[in-house]
Amino acid sequence: MIDIVTLYTELSSLSSAEQQLQLSKLKNIDSAIADELERMLQVDDIPLSSSELISQQVTSPAHTPWQSFIAQEVMGFRIKRLLSDTGGMGLVFHAEQTISNSDQTENEIHKAAVKILRRDKLNSHQQTAMFFSEASSLMALDHPNICSIYGVSEVLDHACIVMDYIDGESLDLWLANSKCNQKQKIDVFMQLLEAVCYLHYRDIYHGDLKPQNIIINNQGNLVLIDLGLAKKFKTTAKADNRETIKAFSKNWSAPEQIAGEHCEAMSDVYSLGAILFYLLTSDQLEQRDLHKISDKELHAVLSKALSVKPENRYQDALQFRRVLQQYQTGFPIDEYSMTPVYQLKKLIFRKPFTCLACFLTLYSIISSVLLFANL
Ligand SMILES: Nc1ncnc2c1ncn2[C@@H]1O[C@H](COP(=O)(O)OP(=O)(O)O)[C@@H](O)[C@H]1O
Numbered sequence: 001m002i003d004i005v006t007l008y009t010e011l012s013s014l015s016s017a018e019q020q021l022q023l024s025k026l027k028n029i030d031s032a033i034a035d036e037l038e039r040m041l042q043v044d045d046i047p048l049s050s051s052e053l054i055s056q057q058v059t060s061p062a063h064t065p066w067q068s069f070i071a072q073e074v075m076g077f078r079i080k081r082l083l084s085d086t087g088g089m090g091l092v093f094h095a096e097q098t099i100s101n102s103d104q105t106e107n108e109i110h111k112a113a114v115k116i117l118r119r120d121k122l123n124s125h126q127q128t129a130m131f132f133s134e135a136s137s138l139m140a141l142d143h144p145n146i147c148s149i150y151g152v153s154e155v156l157d158h159a160c161i162v163m164d165y166i167d168g169e170s171l172d173l174w175l176a177n178s179k180c181n182q183k184q185k186i187d188v189f190m191q192l193l194e195a196v197c198y199l200h201y202r203d204i205y206h207g208d209l210k211p212q213n214i215i216i217n218n219q220g221n222l223v224l225i226d227l228g229l230a231k232k233f234k235t236t237a238k239a240d241n242r243e244t245i246k247a248f249s250k251n252w253s254a255p256e257q258i259a260g261e262h263c264e265a266m267s268d269v270y271s272l273g274a275i276l277f278y279l280l281t282s283d284q285l286e287q288r289d290l291h292k293i294s295d296k297e298l299h300a301v302l303s304k305a306l307s308v309k310p311e312n313r314y315q316d317a318l319q320f321r322r323v324l325q326q327y328q329t330g331f332p333i334d335e336y337s338m339t340p341v342y343q344l345k346k347l348i349f350r351k352p353f354t355c356l357a358c359f360l361t362l363y364s365i366i367s368s369v370l371l372f373a374n375l
């Protein structure tokens with residue numbers, strides 16, 4: 001049987017001329033698979049949002065000019081300026097709330113980000129109710145590396161999410177501007193792992209992990225945003241998942257997500273691997289050339305995280321974090337090697353003085369025994 005996911009992974013690393021050549025060969029064997037692959041390869045970053053979970057039947061767009069939202073009030077915040085209009089699903093605005101101090105000194109300003117969904121994405125009362133229920137479950141999340149959601153509301157008849165405003169820059173901009181060494185980059189990545197571990201521990205997967213959905217704030221801490229596709233996975237039946245998860249980001253999503261198959265924590269693990277590779281090489285993984293990773297242990301970790309088959313990856317972010325912690329603290333990485341020589345080398349690296357003391361003790365015992373035997 002032809003495995004479409006493996007084929008997609010192989011083809012996506014080829015040039016478009018080579019892709020066409022392979023597709024035409026495949027058409028003679030199985031034209032349906034070839035057509036499906038062609039469709040998958042043509043699609044570029046399908047935009048994601050919370051509404052994608054709910055509405056698959058997009059009708060005619062209902063645009064409200066973004067200027068109309070300026071100065072509107074929502075949950076006590078006044079909308080000030082447009083932050084982003086890149087998402088096909090909605091607009092993100094910066095909003096502020098002025099809290100006057102009782103002692104008449106300087107007023108305090110609270111900032112928020114307001115994500116306003118396009119009206120055409122919620123087509124019925126039922127879909128709107130589902131949107132509010134999904135968003136409310138995300139409101140319960142409380143983690144320093146995950147953007148807090150204050151609430152969901154409506155503005156000019158559009159559903160919106162009001163959340164913490166994160167002052168900083170997206171991970172891709174941060175990477176381009178920073179002069180971090182490998183250790184610092186892994187430290188930043190560990191913060192992302194902390195956030196995703198928090199989600200996976202609650203059986204939620206993010207579904208859209210990519211540099212554009214990660215902000216490094218002005219204090220240098222990582223904050224995960226855009227939980228639009230976050231979803232409970234253990235309670236999700238495969239068929240239901242197939243129906244709802246249609247969105248992906250080409251360079252960051254797992255092959256099974258791109259193929260529209262069942263997704264869960266392992267799909268996030270793939271995206272995490274892609275982000276770690278990106279942090280270490282500044283490459284967006286289109287060629288998936290892991291040889292660029294000269295550190296052999298990290299190479300082994302990334303090969304596992306980026307396995308085409310979900311079952312060959314770390315099963316969730318918690319497993320991934322455990323291995324990277326081992327790497328950071330100098331413990332052996334089983335994916336790299338399990339030989340006694342390697343284990344011993346790691347032990348010597350971790351505890352050089354203890355090893356030296358043991359060696360000297362052993363040496364003196366052996367020499368005393370030999371000396372005694374010679375007498
Ligand atoms: N909480 C926030 N604080 C600051 N900026 C944000 C926040 N949420 C979104 N943004 C900005 O808006 C952009 C798009 O937001 P996102 O939630 O990723 O929506 P989309 O569905 O369009 O991907 C982000 O890349 C970021 O620049």
Ligand SMILES: [Mg+2]
Pocket residue numbers: 212213226
């Ligand atoms: Mg986004």
